[in-house]
Amino acid sequence: DTEVTQTPKHLVMGMTNKKSLKCEQHMGHRAMYWYKQKAKKPPELMFVYSYEKLSINESVPSRFSPECPNSSLLNLHLHALQPEDSALYLCASSPEAEYSMNTEAFFGQGTRLTVV
Amino acid sequence: DAKTTQPNSMESNEEEPVHLPCNHSTISGTDYIHWYRQLPSQGPEYVIHGLTSNVNNRMASLAIAEDRKSSTLILHRATLRDAAVYYCLCNYGQNFVFGPGTRLSVLP
Numbered sequence: 001d002t003e004v005t006q007t008p009k010h011l012v013m014g015m016t017n018k019k020s021l022k023c024e025q026h027m028g029h030r031a032m033y034w035y036k037q038k039a040k041k042p043p044e045l046m047f048v049y050s051y052e053k054l055s056i057n058e059s060v061p062s063r064f065s066p067e068c069p070n071s072s073l074l075n076l077h078l079h080a081l082q083p084e085d086s087a088l089y090l091c092a093s094s095p096e097a098e099y100s101m102n103t104e105a106f107f108g109q110g111t112r113l114t115v116v
Numbered sequence: 117d118a119k120t121t122q123p124n125s126m127e128s129n130e131e132e133p134v135h136l137p138c139n140h141s142t143i144s145g146t147d148y149i150h151w152y153r154q155l156p157s158q159g160p161e162y163v164i165h166g167l168t169s170n171v172n173n174r175m176a177s178l179a180i181a182e183d184r185k186s187s188t189l190i191l192h193r194a195t196l197r198d199a200a201v202y203y204c205l206c207n208y209g210q211n212f213v214f215g216p217g218t219r220l221s222v223l224p
Contacts, residue, residue: 107159
């Protein structure tokens with residue numbers, strides 16, 4: 001199984017709602033990532049988890065709250081978002097956190113988030 | 117300032133080779149160069165990566181300049197299914213940064 005599964009595929013939420021995005025992998029990877037991608041732009045790194053601990057937070061606003069309950073799961077909790085947060089949110093995993101090194105990363109299909 | 121540059125778009129005819137360039141003049145000597153592609157409505161997909169020497173796999177080849185300031189992704193025979201945005205990725209410090217991407221169109 002070389003899949004990274006993200007749910008839901010689409011999400012519409014109001015600015016006062018609380019919602020969560022979920023990401024799952026069963027490849028035994030020890031690093032997991034959240035990216036944000038606006039239309040016609042490259043993905044931008046938000047968070048990196050290494051061995052279930054947050055290792056990188058790219059100055060993301062606190063209305064985005066990541067959680068890694070176990071080595072296979074990654075959540076992104078959303079609260080009080082703004083319309084400009086509407087984007088494709090991508091999850092990825094790799095064998096180790098240093099996937100910039102000699103290993104590849106696997107990406108999910110993403111969650112298309114619309115904030116109204 | 118750390119920066120990766122790629123052409124916005126390129127066009128190729130089907131069954132012909134495609135050379136996609138990337139400039140990454142400020143990466144360190146130990147950072148790998150990665151290429152991913154993204155098809156419409158999908159997440160990025162790994163293509164190839166390398167450090168110093170040229171690399172080949174079933175999808176593509178990667179040619180890395182001797183000074184490592186640039187690299188070229190080579191698709192040997194483009195197919196319609198290769199139409200995608202191709203991203204060059206390099207590590208700048210702790211940030212693994214996607215380049216701006218090149219949108220490849222393949223003409224039948």
